[in-house]
Amino acid sequence: MERLTLPSETEVAIVGGGPVGLLLGCLLTLRGVDCMILERRTLPTPESRAFGIHPPALKVLRTAGVAGELIRRGVKIAGGQVFVDKTRLGRMSLDATDPTFPFVLSVPQTVTESVLERRLYELAPGALVRGADVTAAEDKDGGTYLTIKTVSGGRRARLRARYVVACDGKHSTLRENANIAFRGGKYPDCYLMGDFADNTPFGTDAALFVTGGGIVESFPLPGGLRRWVVRLPERMETRDANDLAAMVRERTGFVVPVETCLWMSPFGIEYRLAECFHRKNLFLAGDAAHIVSPIGGQGMNLGFLDAGELATTILFLLNPSEFLVRGKWQPIPSSYQYEESRKNAAKTALRRAEWNTHLGHPCPVWHPHRALIWGIVNIPKLRRHFAGAFTMQGLDGK
Template identity: 45%
Template sequence: MHDVIVVGGGPVGLYTALLLRQAGLDAVVLERRADRSSHSRAIGIHPPALRALAAGGIAEELRTRGVLIRDGVARSAGRHVGTISFSTLPGEEKYVLAVPQAVTEEILERRLQEEFPGTVRRGVAVLSSRDHGDHVRTVVRSQGEDIVLEARLVVAADGARSSIRDGAGIRAPSRRYPDCYVMGDFLDGTEDGDDAVLYLETGGIVESFPLPGGIRRWVVRVGCPVERPTAENLTALIRDRTGVAVDATTHSMLSAFEVQSRLAERFVAGRTVLVGDAAHEVSPIGGQGMNLGWLDAVRLVPIIAASLRDGDDVGARLAEYEKERRAQAALARRKAHLNMALGRPLPGPLMRSRNAVLAALIRNDAVHTAVARAFTMQ
């Protein structure tokens, strides 16, 4: 009988487990993948999440492995539109930290292995999870054998298509958006340094972010889903819209995705609690999803510890957790909607007029600060 079973070994599940173990609880992570993925989709860590990660003692190592983005630059048709500086942000973290997700997961898993060996169990697929009132009975398959595990609580961190959420009878209606993107990582041949750059172009937005090791990520909005993205097609899109030449032969990652969102109607059902994308899927544009999940964990783990370790009645606190985190997820979804709207194609005259308005707004100190805070989830 474990205290907590965490289903899902991504960045949110791993950090939830680390906090649980540091709180003195017996927690295990069940991850169906036998090995960590080298594919890094999420890269941005915003200041509130970085402060949350400091609670687990990993923020400093992440900082040493990442790039500190202090400015976001907007360009259009080869001209400078404006620069958002994060120097006006409150607190010490006046930047967005860019770290490949694979690096983040490696740090989290290594920390768990060093401090709490055996916490992460890979190659374990959850077949079913049933709430029996005073405990949860979970059937898993590992190395071809079906095994029964029991816990006082299950935390679902198994992503947007969460089987644990569905098994608990929690509805999470999805919403699709008319936005598709192709992205890839290439050697950085620009002179943009550690700046993030947004190209506001008539054909759709192109985004560019620095990564460690002289790598730059490019994200391009396209009009329809791309099943098999190629480096040649992506770099041609970048060149045609921005004039920037990217060497296709240097790519280290390619991906294409459509955008949808979902918000679970409940985050707590009996002895099952949702965190991360299992609770709230938002558009990757804006980089909020992983950060929201870590903020879930920091808010949730003290409540679990008070219940399972100290025997407190935490019903009211769980209700407040659900109310607060659903509200934050809804806010993040609205921000993502605005981010995507900003990147949609516009005719040239409308694009120029809109960019002129944006440039004027950015020059206003109050608006500048508000935009910087919005982009960094503050």
């Protein structure tokens, strides 16, 4: 069988070339680490389910040298309009959440991936290999040997890596190969989201509607677009743009221009956490390590924060002398510290995501969530606390 052309050895093999794997590759190559990124897909994903980048993740992206371009190509969401049914309660500002990035950046995942891929090419041409499917991993001689085949053609190769990072998503081959449990479940909730021309008065603000029929969320996107997200009623069979527009109008009073729909998709939500994030030479990051509800936009960001901490951990494991400055050791990261720090962050994100999910349930007039929403908007201490939680403060391990 014809062999796939790859180097025989690398310091770090990253399996999965989505946003988390690409960012980790950039961070490692910037620090002089030789790495290969093996991506099963032959082309970038055309969909942009994830779009919000929170301040802690922007700081990691700045380290990789891509935050500036992403900000230029995105929309800064500096606040959110909050409604109960069709009554506006007020605005939650994000100005005080972070002195460096006092906003959530709205930029499609496709743009984020393309910017990261271009940056990786600048740093290490050839580091990303598309169409490479990792089918097996074997620990041997102080490293890990990966068996790789091409998605088309079946050519094979074998690559030895000192460390391997699984960034290959919730169905991670490497996690399953290592027999690492991935515990969790699914929520019964279903949602529908779509991108339309923005005809609202919200400008660059997000909007949140807590209603008797279920939550409605609205976010600005680049190019004069706006994403609408609605919680679906139970047993709803048809799910098209007209359905979404009808629910938005019924619950909020806003008329979505159906004819401008560019993309839409129903989605369910689940929660999962890996038993461990590190075993022998293998590390887990991103969706391979944890799945959180997309309500709240934490998933991709949590993976970016994993990448930021893991890059430092791997650098120490490969080159400990880098942490000896003027004869004094700097704070030393470890494999176990990475696991403890990132697993704790994931647990916090899961708790926040669960609260966000419950907030999305139908909220009748008597429901206590209505009083809580009023307090979040009108009581400064509550407003600051929830603004920090919504922007993922405290999940960067610092």
